[in-house]
Amino acid sequence: MASSLPVHETSELMFCLVKYLSHATSTFILKIHRAHYRLVWAALTLMDRVPVKNGEPCTFRVVRVSGTIRKVEEEAVRRARQLILAAKDAAAAQHKPTILAARFDAAELSKPADSTALVVDSGSDANDMESDDG
């Protein structure tokens, strides 16, 4: 359930406003006065449970600070998309990993131990860099 929760409580003085809360992606957006957002950030960093009854242990990670809500939303969408792609990759890797992996394992085993140390020519790199600078 991804629910956008516009909070329009009209109390005159509110603590940081929760502009958006998505359970599905475990993401939320806070609105805070610019001078004090670090206070809230620090508080978030030190919170270690979901603030519900018998909340699970968790970590609150501030991933973007911005002056406009538009940029924050864009970042949220970007991250969600990236996460889905990464999860798909992980799933794919989990389900059909083995042909290459088996090859590599076999190669590792058959290789003699001392052939792993391989010195790549060490002479000219430093000189090249210097001449590039000049």
Added chain:
Amino acid sequence: MVRIKERYLLVNIVYPPGTGKTPQPGLPGLVAVHQPTSDELTASALARAIKAQTAELFGDYGAGLGAIQGS
């Protein structure tokens, strides 16, 4: 005309491995870390918790500073 300056914070709730309940086996670690949050979490509960934490860390001073003018 004075504009109130704000900052918007994008926050993720992540579940690092080894802290909570173990998710079902076979779930990739990445997905387990970013698993969904329980629906019991409400915006007001969240705001209250942050306020409580700020008050704990910074006392009444902090609890006051974190406030914004309601919009």
